[in-house]
Amino acid sequence: MNFFNNFKSKLEEIIKSLSSRRYFMDRKENQKYTDDDKVSELSYEWIMELYAKNMGRDPDPLIDPHLMNTYEWLMKLYPESSFCLQLGAQLHDIDRGIDEYCSYNGNQPYSERKKTHSHRSAEIVRAKFKEWNAHPSLIHKVCSLIEYHDRDVVPTMQAWKKDLARLRDADTASFLEVNFTKYMEQNEFGHVKQNFVYRINKLSDEAKRNIDVKKLIKKRTIELKEAEAKIIEEIKKQYLK
Numbered sequence: 238m239n240f241f242n243n244f245k246s247k248l249e250e251i252i253k254s255l256s257s258r259r260y261f262m263d264r265k266e267n268q269k270y271t272d273d274d275k276v277s278e279l280s281y282e283w284i285m286e287l288y289a290k291n292m293g294r295d296p297d298p299l300i301d302p303h304l305m306n307t308y309e310w311l312m313k314l315y316p317e318s319s320f321c322l323q324l325g326a327q328l329h330d331i332d333r334g335i336d337e338y339c340s341y342n343g344n345q346p347y348s349e350r351k352k353t354h355s356h357r358s359a360e361i362v363r364a365k366f367k368e369w370n371a372h373p374s375l376i377h378k379v380c381s382l383i384e385y386h387d388r389d390v391v392p393t394m395q396a397w398k399k400d401l402a403r404l405r406d407a408d409t410a411s412f413l414e415v416n417f418t419k420y421m422e423q424n425e426f427g428h429v430k431q432n433f434v435y436r437i438n439k440l441s442d443e444a445k446r447n448i449d450v451k452k453l454i455k456k457r458t459i460e461l462k463e464a465e466a467k468i469i470e471e472i473k474k475q476y477l478k
Contacts, residue, residue, distance in 0.1 A: 273320055276371050280327055283365065287334035304330060306415050311407035314444060321375060322400045325382035326407050332357040351387040359384040406444035409436045413453040417460075426464055433461060 261278045264270040284304055304327055311318050311326040318326075332354060359380045366376045381397070386404050412420075413436075421429050437454060444450050 272372065273375075276366065276369060276375065277320075277324065279365075279369050280324060284327060284331075284334075287331075303411050303416055304328065304334075307404075307407045307411040310410040310414075311403065313449070314406055314410070314447060315403045318403060319400070321378040322382065322403060324375075324379045325386070325400075325404055328358070328362050328379070329383045329386045329404065329408060330354070330358060331361050331383075335361065355384055355387040402441045405439055406441055406450075409440055410444070410450050410453060412436065413450075413457050417457050421460070421464065426468060430461060430465075433457065 261270070261274060264274050307329065308323060308326040311323065315322075362383055363376055363380045366379070382400060382404055385397075385401055386408060417433075420432075424432075440450070445454075
């Protein structure tokens with residue numbers, strides 16, 4: 238069953254890939270290809286390159302398929318999202334797909350690891366965008382969104398707060414949909430539960446009202462309760478005979 242699910246998932250990714258490339262080709266043929274299209278296409282190709290490079294790694298990095306899934310959630314929850322916000326969603330965890338950035342200092346507190354991760358992703362994207370001659374204002378906005386997407390400290394400007402909240406909503410929804418099960422397998426229960434509660438509390442009221450997000454929260458809550466019950470049962474068997 239897993240083979241067919243994986244095959245279906247990869248097939249869907251191929252179809253999306255062909256559709257996206259066709260979109261950019263049509264824009265060029267109709268002379269509607271803009272500087273924003275160039276950055277968008279290069280970003281997409283970059284992500285696809287990292288997917289191909291990391292496919293089959295053990296364990297697969299969280300980047301696959303989290304980045305494009307975060308973008309899909311953003312457009313599902315907030316279809317009017319700005320171009321900069323869309324790029325931020327596609328690239329916010331980019332450091333996790335690059336070999337030299339994949340290792341983390343396990344001794345760092347959780348909040349520091351999140352800060353380090355966000356900063357590294359922002360710097361990687363900044364370097365790429367400069368290489369592509371992206372407009373400075375676009376670089377600043379996208380990299381700032383990435384820099385703060387996983388941190389408790391946020392800029393004071395109201396417009397930034399709104400976009401950051403939306404990016405976090407999409408990030409959390411994607412995490413719950415495509416990363417949660419593997420995350421549970423790879424981390425201690427206490428850490429998983431803490432991160433789950435932290436992410437849910439960070440969701441905006443608007444996202445919490447979304448029916449699909451509600452379903453995801455309910456599904457993962459049930460999984461956590463089942464995992465906790467198993468742990469308690471194991472403790473009883475070992476110490477309360």
